[in-house]
Amino acid sequence: MIKSSYALDGFTYRARNTLLGGESLGESSDYEGCCCEGSCGDTINAAICSCLAERGQAYRIDKPGCLDVTFPESSPIFECNINCSCSLECFNRVVGKGITRPFTVVETEGKGFALVSDNAIEKGQFVMEYAGEIIRADEARRRWAIQREMKLPNYIICVKEHTNSKTYRTNIDPSKFGNAARFINHSCSPNLYFRTVRVNSLVPSAALFAGRDIEAGEELSFDYGDAMGLVEEETDDRGDRIRCLCGSSNCRGVLPFDQTL
């Protein structure tokens, strides 16, 4: 059981990922932009948009903010960025817009805080990114060891992207700087899942999408193991794992933890 008061000690809200110490990643883009006017999904633009031609179309034109389930899971998602001339309403700007829905932070029995959606959310819709400090692996290991020793909640997610023989890791820690996603608890039957999305930066955003229809007032959850792309041999079998209180019928009993951290 965790003490809720700890969760807000020294916490500063940041809508997007930050550098170490909470410094903004800046307002420039690592990518070229398209030359479309209006939305890149408009009839003429869809055929000539350089972003869609080079990087694919991950979002549905007919449902704003909704992932196209036919877009391959292994393909990286790139959105229109600050260098694009399309409008801010372009269908290919989703994660870049940030949080657009109301949520409430509530206290639970045993799990500390939790995040609840005020409105219903349709399957496939973008919910929010898991934003925090982007830290190196050695710093993630250092922080995790302290949290484990002191039996504090762990907020660090190590997002893994696999391409051919390589694995790219991005460590995100919203303990001190981050957005509301830090209040989302683990569930073995979650209603959210992750996709990595790039907007302006080479550093991916860990974007959370609805894995099924979510009712107003429902607690949001994701599987911490899936988020980290954990395979069986990477899960930790030490005896001090946190007991999972997700309450689902297929509960695995303990919270996933990445022992490669």
Ligand SMILES: C[S@@+](CC[C@H](N)C(=O)[O-])C[C@H]1O[C@@H](n2cnc3c(N)ncnc32)[C@H](O)[C@@H]1O
């Ligand atoms: C990312 S934080 C989630 C928000 C946290 N509940 C808070 O109060 O700030 C992760 C921590 O929440 C707690 N937690 C999350 N999911 C849980 C679950 N299913 N069962 C028990 N504790 C959970 C654990 O202490 C975990 O280290």
